[in-house]
Each structure stands twice: as C-alpha cells, then as structure tokens.
Amino acid sequence: MYQNVYKYDEMKRSEHMAVRQTAGWYYWTHQLLEVTGKDAAAFLDRMFANPVANLKVGRDRYTAMLNEKAEIIDDVVVLRLEEDKFWVSTLFVKKLTAWFDAHRNGEETAYEDVTKKWDMYAVQGPRSRDLVNALTDTPVDEQKFFSIADNSIEGIPVKINRGGFTGEKLGYEIYVSPEQGAAIEEKLREKGEAFDAKEVTDFQIMAISLPTEAGFYYMRDLMYTNPFEVGLERGIGWDRDFIGREALEKIREQGPAREMLGFTVEEADVHIQHKGFGGPGDPVLLGGREVGRVSKFTYSFVKDINIGYILAEKGTLKVGDHVSVHGFDGVITEKPFI
Known part of the structure; x- marks a missing residue:
C-alpha cells in the first residue's frame, strides 16, 4: 500500500512547522x-x-x-x-x-x-524579522514587502529582500557573495537558536508543501494556461504594449475556458498523479464525466490533510463539490489553504 511521504515524516513536519510557528531558514538560490x-x-x-x-x-x-x-x-x-x-x-x-x-x-x-555571483538564504516565518534583525547591522523593521535594500551582517555586504515563497506575512531573502555564504550560514545557526529557528533541509518542504499551502505556483502548474485561468490577471497593465496582449484581451472579453481550484482528499495514504510528475495529471471526474486534471498534489501539515490544485472547466465546480480523483473522494475548496 502507498504510504504518504509527508504525513508520517517527523523531520519534514518539524521543518515545515518551524516556518509556520517560529522561523525556518534555508539556502536556495533562484x-x-x-x-x-x-x-x-x-x-x-x-x-x-x-x-x-x-x-x-x-x-x-x-x-x-x-x-x-x-x-x-x-x-x-x-x-x-x-x-x-x-x-x-x-x-x-x-x-x-x-x-x-x-x-x-x-x-x-x-x-x-x-x-x-550570488547565494540566497531564505528566512521565513513569524519570528523571521527578529532573526534578521539579530543578524543585520541595520534593522529591517521599516522595510516594506517586496522591497530590496543593501545591508550588512557583521560587515559582510548583503542585499535583503523582503519576500519569499512560503506565504508567510514575514519573510526575508539574504543575498550574499558565495565566498561569504558559509559565514552567513554559521551566523544563522548561531543567532537562530534564540528564536527557535530551524534549518529547512528537505527540498520537498521548501519547494512543495509550504508554497502549496499558500496557493503559490510553479511553472509546471502554469504550463499552457493564461493569467485569467490561474488568477494572475490582477495588476496587468492594459495601457501598454506587451507580448501576448492582443490574445489576452480576447480572453478577457470572452472569459477563460478553465479555472484553477483547490481540493482536498481526507484519506491519508493516497497516490495521485499530478503535473509535477511530468504528465497531464490524473483526470477529475464529476458524475463520471472528466471536468479537469490535477495540477498539484501534496500534504498540508497545518491542515493535516492532502491538498492540491485542479485545472477545471470554468464554472463546472464550486466549493463543497465532491469529485472522484483516481478513485478517491476529493472536495473542492478555497485556495490558498491557510
């Protein structure tokens, strides 16, 4: 029988929940x-x-x-x-x-x-600002979300970007030269103890379970979709020329053919194919008819339930509907999940 690779792994759980409850940090250079x-x-x-x-x-x-x-x-x-x-x-x-x-x-x-030329260390979670302030020579209290500024850590030049890929309200990214990366790691470990911070070592946590809870995407989730289908139409600048504008205007006028929805599966030990495996994802059935495909599927440590995304025919599903996915019962829900 398939066993959930997340639910029973206490290391994964502890690293994930550190980001949600205190702070977690990890090396991951985009x-x-x-x-x-x-x-x-x-x-x-x-x-x-x-x-x-x-x-x-x-x-x-x-x-x-x-x-x-x-x-x-x-x-x-x-x-x-x-x-x-x-x-x-x-x-x-x-x-x-x-x-x-x-x-x-x-x-x-x-x-x-x-x-x-750059290493990046993410520091994410409710106590991330406290940890970053314990590191930096200039406090980051006034730094706004999605802003980047020069700073230093015990004289080491860094750039601090306020943002991240976890969905946390407080999160920072430390950019530093690779030659100084080891020194930054040492200081994160040293200063992090006071804030119950934990190093996140599992790629599945930093790249899959944390972002999915927050409703974030990977490019594999977005392939062959347009912004209106996946909720990324907000903030598009229609008063300027950009590649794809003409086609996107037609979609805006006609309405998208599909939409990205959240879903949960309560049964723990299930194996559902999604686009992350490289294929089209398992079909989603409503009354025996295919109405969409699974784009993403993982486990939420916060909700203690399997969660995922479905790319479905527009208007065919609503929150609370039950669907069949690979023989398992799925429930359509809001996205994000936290």
Whole structure:
C-alpha cells in the first residue's frame, strides 16, 4: 500500500512547522538575470504582462511572461536595483535569455546570468524579522514587502529582500557573495537558536508543501494556461504594449475556458498523479464525466490533510463539490489553504 511521504515524516513536519510557528531558514538560490541599460525598463515592460517601467528603485514585482497566444511561459520576480539595473529571478534563465534574444527590438539593453555571483538564504516565518534583525547591522523593521535594500551582517555586504515563497506575512531573502555564504550560514545557526529557528533541509518542504499551502505556483502548474485561468490577471497593465496582449484581451472579453481550484482528499495514504510528475495529471471526474486534471498534489501539515490544485472547466465546480480523483473522494475548496 502507498504510504504518504509527508504525513508520517517527523523531520519534514518539524521543518515545515518551524516556518509556520517560529522561523525556518534555508539556502536556495533562484537563477538571476541582470538586465541593464537605458532601455532596460522599456524592454522588460514589453516582455511581461505586469508593468515594470513604473517600478520604483528598490521594489519588486511578481509577473508572468506570455507568448503570442497569451500562454504563460515563465513566472518571475523583477527587482529594480537601480534606475537602469534590474534582476529577473527565475528558475529557467537559459530559456528566459533565449526568449529575450528572440524578441529584442533594437533596445539599448544588455543582460547577464549572474546566478553564480550570488547565494540566497531564505528566512521565513513569524519570528523571521527578529532573526534578521539579530543578524543585520541595520534593522529591517521599516522595510516594506517586496522591497530590496543593501545591508550588512557583521560587515559582510548583503542585499535583503523582503519576500519569499512560503506565504508567510514575514519573510526575508539574504543575498550574499558565495565566498561569504558559509559565514552567513554559521551566523544563522548561531543567532537562530534564540528564536527557535530551524534549518529547512528537505527540498520537498521548501519547494512543495509550504508554497502549496499558500496557493503559490510553479511553472509546471502554469504550463499552457493564461493569467485569467490561474488568477494572475490582477495588476496587468492594459495601457501598454506587451507580448501576448492582443490574445489576452480576447480572453478577457470572452472569459477563460478553465479555472484553477483547490481540493482536498481526507484519506491519508493516497497516490495521485499530478503535473509535477511530468504528465497531464490524473483526470477529475464529476458524475463520471472528466471536468479537469490535477495540477498539484501534496500534504498540508497545518491542515493535516492532502491538498492540491485542479485545472477545471470554468464554472463546472464550486466549493463543497465532491469529485472522484483516481478513485478517491476529493472536495473542492478555497485556495490558498491557510
């Protein structure tokens, strides 16, 4: 019989719940593309659905990159470090660079993969601000969400970004040169004890269980969808030109054909295929008819229940409906789950 790889693993549980109850920290460097030049803002503004040119220096924005069909081909965070200098945080820097190369239009801009120049340590959870303040030479109390600022830790230059991939109201990302990474880890361990902070070592926790509880996506969840189908239409700048705008306007007028919904499965030891395994995901049946596919499936330590996402025909399911997924009973619920 299949056994839930999360529910009975006390190490996973302790690391997950540290982030929810005190603080958890971990090393996880996203890939970074540095974009510079006098036309950098205008170029990025055309590449992404949400506006970039109006970002203030020191602020971040989450946005999707679309193809001409308005399908999401990457979701990124854009950070404006200087007037003409940006970071694009992605998991697919080679694909991003190739797309930029193919869609340059004479703009005076340059971009470079700077991933190897930076290590990133995430510090997440209710006591993350206390821990970061115990580390940094300048307190971060006044730093706003989705903002990045220069700081230092016992003289080591760092950049502190307030944000994260866990859904916690308080969370920070420490960017530091790789040469100083070991020193930062040592200080996190040393200072973290006072705040009951725990190092998160399990990739499934930092990348799957924590983000899914918060309703966050991976690119694998978003493949072949458009922003209206997955709830990412908020903040799109319709008063400007961007790749995919014409197709997306038609979707806005006609309405999306599908929608991303949450669901739970109460039975503990179930095995359900989702897009994370590389296929289309198990079919979701309502009254014996397929109405969608499973995009994501994992376990919520906070709710003590299996949770996931379904990409379903628009309007066919509502909260409280029961569906059959791989022979198991699923219940449609709100997303996020916490």
